[in-house]
Amino acid sequence: MVSAVYVWGIARALGGRVLLRIEDHDRTRSRPEYEAALLEDLEWLGLIPDLGTPGELRRGPCPCRQSDRESIYREALDHLRRTATVYACECSRKDIAEHAGDRVNEERRYPGTCRARGLAEEQGRGIRAAMEPGIERFDDGRLGPQAQEPARQCGDLLLRDRLGQWTYQFAVTVDDREQGIDLVIRGEDLLDSTGRQIRLARLLGREAPPVYLHHPLVVKPSGEKLSKSNRDTGVRDLRAAGVGPGLVLGRAAALAGLVPEARAISAGDLAGLFD
Numbered sequence: 001m002v003s004a005v006y007v008w009g010i011a012r013a014l015g016g017r018v019l020l021r022i023e024d025h026d027r028t029r030s031r032p033e034y035e036a037a038l039l040e041d042l043e044w045l046g047l048i049p050d051l052g053t054p055g056e057l058r059r060g061p062c063p064c065r066q067s068d069r070e071s072i073y074r075e076a077l078d079h080l081r082r083t084a085t086v087y088a089c090e091c092s093r094k095d096i097a098e099h100a101g102d103r104v105n106e107e108r109r110y111p112g113t114c115r116a117r118g119l120a121e122e123q124g125r126g127i128r129a130a131m132e133p134g135i136e137r138f139d140d141g142r143l144g145p146q147a148q149e150p151a152r153q154c155g156d157l158l159l160r161d162r163l164g165q166w167t168y169q170f171a172v173t174v175d176d177r178e179q180g181i182d183l184v185i186r187g188e189d190l191l192d193s194t195g196r197q198i199r200l201a202r203l204l205g206r207e208a209p210p211v212y213l214h215h216p217l218v219v220k221p222s223g224e225k226l227s228k229s230n231r232d233t234g235v236r237d238l239r240a241a242g243v244g245p246g247l248v249l250g251r252a253a254a255l256a257g258l259v260p261e262a263r264a265i266s267a268g269d270l271a272g273l274f275d
């Protein structure tokens with residue numbers, strides 16, 4: 001909810017348009033009922049996107065739903081085969097974790113085990129793109145100048161997993177390029193994804209990356225990120241408790257530190273929080 005406040009507020013303050021994209025690339029976790037609930041909640045809150053509206057998404061195939069974009073991802077993969085080193089990989093998450101050893105506080109880096117093996121692309125194998133050495137620099141809209149080195153952070157990037165599913169990193173990078181996204185607003189937990197997405201976008205032919213802004217996360221006293229999977233309170237719970245849409249938005253704005261205390265705020269008021 002905090003992310004929606006940032007997205008709609010900043011987009012409206014800048015005179016931009018909001019795209020609603022259903023990122024259902026992981027078919028093992030995506031469910032039609034989850035999508036339906038999301039669309040209903042956004043309408044209830046008054047957060048109506050300019051592209052990918054709830055009505056468009058409900059009517060069937062849509063360019064804003066990743067599961068409808070298989071041919072676009074295949075074309076992008078073919079492009080990468082011409083501009084980068086792309087190869088099949090049979091390593092599992094367990095294999096990569098065992099290679100990482102006890103480095104529990106570090107991101108697990110793929111060490112390039114399969115890069116030179118010449119494996120055939122077949123069922124049960126993923127597909128990776130090589131991340132060559134080099135630093136990616138960008139200015140975050142909130143955090144300022146950043147420098148990241150994908151080859152050292154994550155290693156060769158997984159594009160399609162061993163189940164044949166496109167990965168988040170690949171799908172959103174392709175989507176942002178194809179859909180002309182010029183401003184990406186998301187939580188700080190995705191900051192480390194930015195350098196590798198900029199690198200991948202350039203390999204796909206994008207000359208200038210989007211502007212990125214990473215907003216602070218709302219966390220528990222323990223420092224753990226709030227999550228619906230951990231049964232933290234969501235919009236549905238607040239609706240069931242009789243809380244109105246204005247106060248739900250107001251609570252999110254207060255948790256984000258955008259207003260001193262929770263008060264009812266309409267969707268049309270969000271732009272004023274970022275003047």
